[in-house]
Amino acid sequence: MRTETTHPATDDPFAAPLTDAWLVARARGDRAAFAPLYDRYFGPVFRFCFYRVGDWQEAEDATADIFANVLAGLPRFQLGDRDDGFRCWLFTIARNVVANRRRGQRFDAPLAAAADLPDAAPSPEEAAFADDDHRLVRSLLARLKPDQRDLLELRLAGLNDAEIARVLGRSHDAVRKEQSRTIQLLRSLINDNHESGAPHG
Numbered sequence: 001m002r003t004e005t006t007h008p009a010t011d012d013p014f015a016a017p018l019t020d021a022w023l024v025a026r027a028r029g030d031r032a033a034f035a036p037l038y039d040r041y042f043g044p045v046f047r048f049c050f051y052r053v054g055d056w057q058e059a060e061d062a063t064a065d066i067f068a069n070v071l072a073g074l075p076r077f078q079l080g081d082r083d084d085g086f087r088c089w090l091f092t093i094a095r096n097v098v099a100n101r102r103r104g105q106r107f108d109a110p111l112a113a114a115a116d117l118p119d120a121a122p123s124p125e126e127a128a129f130a131d132d133d134h135r136l137v138r139s140l141l142a143r144l145k146p147d148q149r150d151l152l153e154l155r156l157a158g159l160n161d162a163e164i165a166r167v168l169g170r171s172h173d174a175v176r177k178e179q180s181r182t183i184q185l186l187r188s189l190i191n192d193n194h195e196s197g198a199p200h201g
Helices: 020-029 031-053 056-076 085-102 111-115 124-130 132-141 146-156 161-168 172-196
Strands: none
Touching: 020 031, 020 056, 020 085, 031 056, 031 085, 031 132, 031 146, 056 085, 085 161, 132 146, 132 172, 146 161, 146 172, 161 172
16 A cells, blocks of 8 residues: 655745655656755765775766666665665665776666656755865775775765665664774874875875
């Protein structure tokens, strides 16, 4: 039995923010309604891809692949009763797409899904990823172990401990402990970098 999803009018400035679950429910019935989810997560997904691959164009291409796969898989996505369900599913797909691209196994989503994606030019914030500070972050990430880098890249994309644990298929406690160790290591690397006077990049 289908339950109708209701939400306060979107033109009410005092209305509660639209939830992912509500937006997903709308997008399943109308692909044009996927635009708010795309707008909400384009920045975090692009940031994840950029830190992961270190190349602007490659990050753009990976981001497009990710959202095309998400849109194509939306009818099969199980909403469940967790508020973070869509975000965790999205970043699970993001990790898989980036990993496949890096192995040279690019799997494009159906063209019909890709054609339905909104056009999105990089924002000034996204353009800032090409500056020296972000090159330094990428160089530091490259010195971490793969599982530490995985964790930190998801954190930089805005996911919290519980969401990272779900995406990585690990326990919340294990992620918290590994994150603490990784942050300590990163601080040490940053200090070493400053003391050596190493250039950014």
